[in-house]
Amino acid sequence: MAHLAVSDLHARYGTVDVLKGVSFSMKKGEVIGLVGPSGSGKSTVLRTLVGLTPASAGTVTINETVIDFSNAASVRLARDQMAIVFQQYNLFQNMSVLHNVTVAPTKIKKWPEAQVRQEAEKLLAMVGLADKLAAYPDQLSGGQQQRVAIARALALQPEILLLDEVTSALDPELVNEVLDTIRRLAGEGISMILVSHEMAFIREVADKVIFMDEGEVVEEAPPETMFDAPTTDRARDFFGKILRH
Amino acid sequence: MERIIEQLPRFFTLDNMVLLAQSAGLTLAMTAMGCLIGFGLAFVLVYLRQTPGLWALPLRLVCIAYVEIFRRIPFIVVIYLVLFFIQTVTTDASLFTIAVIAICIYAVAYTADIIRGGIESVAQTQVEAATAMNFSRLRTMVTVVLPQAWPVIVPPAIAFAVSFIKDTALVSQIGVFELTFRGKELNNQGFSALLVFGTIAFCYFLMSFPLSMLGQYLEKRLGTPRGQRSARSIRNG
Numbered sequence: 001m002a003h004l005a006v007s008d009l010h011a012r013y014g015t016v017d018v019l020k021g022v023s024f025s026m027k028k029g030e031v032i033g034l035v036g037p038s039g040s041g042k043s044t045v046l047r048t049l050v051g052l053t054p055a056s057a058g059t060v061t062i063n064e065t066v067i068d069f070s071n072a073a074s075v076r077l078a079r080d081q082m083a084i085v086f087q088q089y090n091l092f093q094n095m096s097v098l099h100n101v102t103v104a105p106t107k108i109k110k111w112p113e114a115q116v117r118q119e120a121e122k123l124l125a126m127v128g129l130a131d132k133l134a135a136y137p138d139q140l141s142g143g144q145q146q147r148v149a150i151a152r153a154l155a156l157q158p159e160i161l162l163l164d165e166v167t168s169a170l171d172p173e174l175v176n177e178v179l180d181t182i183r184r185l186a187g188e189g190i191s192m193i194l195v196s197h198e199m200a201f202i203r204e205v206a207d208k209v210i211f212m213d214e215g216e217v218v219e220e221a222p223p224e225t226m227f228d229a230p231t232t233d234r235a236r237d238f239f240g241k242i243l244r245h
Numbered sequence: 246m247e248r249i250i251e252q253l254p255r256f257f258t259l260d261n262m263v264l265l266a267q268s269a270g271l272t273l274a275m276t277a278m279g280c281l282i283g284f285g286l287a288f289v290l291v292y293l294r295q296t297p298g299l300w301a302l303p304l305r306l307v308c309i310a311y312v313e314i315f316r317r318i319p320f321i322v323v324i325y326l327v328l329f330f331i332q333t334v335t336t337d338a339s340l341f342t343i344a345v346i347a348i349c350i351y352a353v354a355y356t357a358d359i360i361r362g363g364i365e366s367v368a369q370t371q372v373e374a375a376t377a378m379n380f381s382r383l384r385t386m387v388t389v390v391l392p393q394a395w396p397v398i399v400p401p402a403i404a405f406a407v408s409f410i411k412d413t414a415l416v417s418q419i420g421v422f423e424l425t426f427r428g429k430e431l432n433n434q435g436f437s438a439l440l441v442f443g444t445i446a447f448c449y450f451l452m453s454f455p456l457s458m459l460g461q462y463l464e465k466r467l468g469t470p471r472g473q474r475s476a477r478s479i480r481n482g
Binding site: 050051052076079080083084086088090091092093094103104107108136156 | 368370371373374375376377378379380384388389392393473474
């Protein structure tokens, strides 16, 4: 049984169809790389999964529970099992690093404070920020903020971690510190969907690569096949363009 | 001029000064109560105005209409409307209460836009991050948006309250014993208008100047992330 099953997912912004029937499935512990040109709908898939962009049709099943996106309680249930990390980190600017990580587990999940705090300190140490607990987001570099954002997502103990172009906004020299963190998580067997333009990285950590274009899944394959011998013209064209240099 | 000098000892008596201080206090109390209650209600109004969903459309329209209407009515007209409306309902309400209600109604309409501006200055991505973590709309507002919006809200809100200290002079029209009313009274007792209203003017200045300095100080201080952090640490003990 699939851990996550997305079937015929549709979404639109206004009158524009951004997702035109996206389907894929994910096993527990799997790392999926979601790639494709800008505007292909990769990020929208993640946003739809956590109910930030409303799905107009289709079904999403997490651990055999079907999510009804027109039902607020059902969407909450989906959000309860997934955590998303954004391109622009979106740390709460009014909260310290530690508070950013602990606020949702204590206030939303209602987990015991002492335990959450301990776990948060452990996570922040794991992402190499043990000495920044009291700092505020605007005192940190982009790479540090993004690592806090990852710790914040992990503190929710999600079934599935969604990473939305988490290195795109970073200066090149800061990309690796974030990728190292993700590499480690992949090694620990956390289920992840990784929207990214870091093809070499996806090739390294992903179990499966999904290529999207114009709101559709065009091709789905293991990384070696996808990057070296894509079977569809559109994928060949895309990877030909970006991997040439 | 000679008349003023001749009147000075009789005007600046302890009794008169106590009377002036009392009415100045009344002016401040009216402004503070009206603006504080109005400010609180304005938050509620802005929150209701942002209720999503089609079913809330009438609610949103009412909120928008309230702000647009009361911002276009002169304050003195609001005062008379409140006075006559309340007098048809009850004869018990004091003029002070009526004045505070009128100030509230006016302050809600004006500060609602200040608050909305502050809330809209907070990046939508902050709201999205909270939503994705299952924060309710109210919790997002209280724990994420408002703490970031208040540096934008507080300085103009204080500026509004300060300017309103002056505008409360209009409630003397319905006979509240505030500063301007007292001035008219002293003037009627035969004191030179120049002397009386010169003193009254000075009283208004004394009340609003320190407050507007405070507003400017807060604006400077809250204008930087560092200032905001230290303000937060003071607030959180």
